[in-house]
Amino acid sequence: MAAFLPSEDHIRHCMLFHFHAGLNAAAATRKICDTYGEVLEVNKCQSWYRKFAAGDYDLNDMPRSGRPVQFDEDALKSLVEADPRLSIQELSRSLQSTWSTVQRHLHQIGKKCRQGVWTPHELSESNKDQRRTICTSLLTRLNSDPFLNRIVTGDEKWILYDNVKRSRQWLLANQAPRPTSRPTLTMRKVLLSIWWDCSGIIHFELLRAGETITADSYCSQLERLQSKLIEKRPALINRRGVILQHDNARPHTARITQEKIKELGWEVLLHPPYSPDIAPSDYHLFRSLEHSLRNKTFNSVTDVERHLQSYFASRPADFYRNGIENLRSRWRTVIDNDGDYIID
Structure with a gap:
């Protein structure tokens, strides 16, 4: 069965939930990553917490001006085919892109997150x-x-x-x-x-x-x-x-x-x-x-x-x-x- 891969919107709702529950940004990041894997960095969570603390609970992205950044799907495909165990966080750093963008393009190239299996021995x-x-x-x-x-x-x-x-x-x-x-x-x-x-x-x-x-x-x-x-x-x-x-x-x-x-x-x-x-x-x-x-x-x-x-x-x-x-x-x-x- 394919592992659940949370969307960016879902992660933001989780951060807001933990904010209202009284957890700080570091604790919220740990809880979210314990549940879903390495899907969130603490500095990103801290940024959203500052927004929540100011009374702004809007989870949508602010509109941005300028030309949209081009994403290199060929580079993404090469990375995941060379090592399918790379996390979205690791791919994001390699491609200098956001977590949500990498996730969206993984789906577009037909990649799904599946749990690996244990083997009893490394066969020679x-x-x-x-x-x-x-x-x-x-x-x-x-x-x-x-x-x-x-x-x-x-x-x-x-x-x-x-x-x-x-x-x-x-x-x-x-x-x-x-x-x-x-x-x-x-x-x-x-x-x-x-x-x-x-x-x-x-x-x-x-x-x-x-x-x-x-x-x-x-x-x-x-x-x-x-x-x-x-x-x-x-x-x-x-x-x-x-x-x-x-x-x-x-x-x-x-x-x-x-x-x-x-x-x-x-x-x-x-x-x-x-x-x-x-x-x-x-x-x-x-x-x-x-x-x-x-x-x-x-x-x-x-x-x-x-x-x-x-x-x-x-x-x-x-x-x-x-x-x-x-x-x-x-x-x-x-x-x-x-x-x-x-x-x-």
Whole structure:
């Protein structure tokens, strides 16, 4: 979704609002920039405050005489194409023009302000080549061996006890927003370990306070997963064979873990490093789970577990199958992207 880009008129109304609210120009500038980014300089706000203090609340520009200044749209286009992260304030300084003029011409050349996305890692050419090679190998295998329904995928995720988000509020001009408590630096949380396949959740655990995932504890988890597979997926254990998909975290790749997986008779699916975009839990299950946690508050591990059980049971029949089967198209996209990340 495109970020809201305030007009010059909107910024002036904000300054007038903060003036009547009793804030000085520096504080008003900080508040406006905290909300919209670097859209206002304090000296400009001070200029408007002097006008307001004189009893002039007209927000329109005064008429000016003389020849209008020519704006170089080609220079603007060159700047934003060289570095699309430049703010309007930075562009204004480079082009020696006003904020509102730059904003207007950005719209005229078809530019819109959109939020950037985080990527998990700065991929080297070697990383990209490895991602391409593994995805090509998996797609080639899939042509002769439809193995997606044999995949058991697992991962870990921190679940916060307090998931309250600060959001924008629709208010009257003189109405104060409802406050939201700031999260503490020592937020309570619990680590979820989970495994699932095309048919749904096979097993999940919430670690006790102070516990972490080590190679030894992960091996114990895999033994409990094996018991659940025997109970819930006997055909997978007895005939087809488990293909375990997990990432390259150290507990997953340790020697004793590899020995445990070999003892259980499972295959490990090839998975390139730094690749959450082709890990079903990351791109599918956890993303959906995050929406269900929004604005939820839990008082205990039992509350968290109850919510997770309810959420997992509420997913439609094709939810889990779609998450696994999307691997095919995502492998293809990685190849088409020359190994670069999939940006959803």
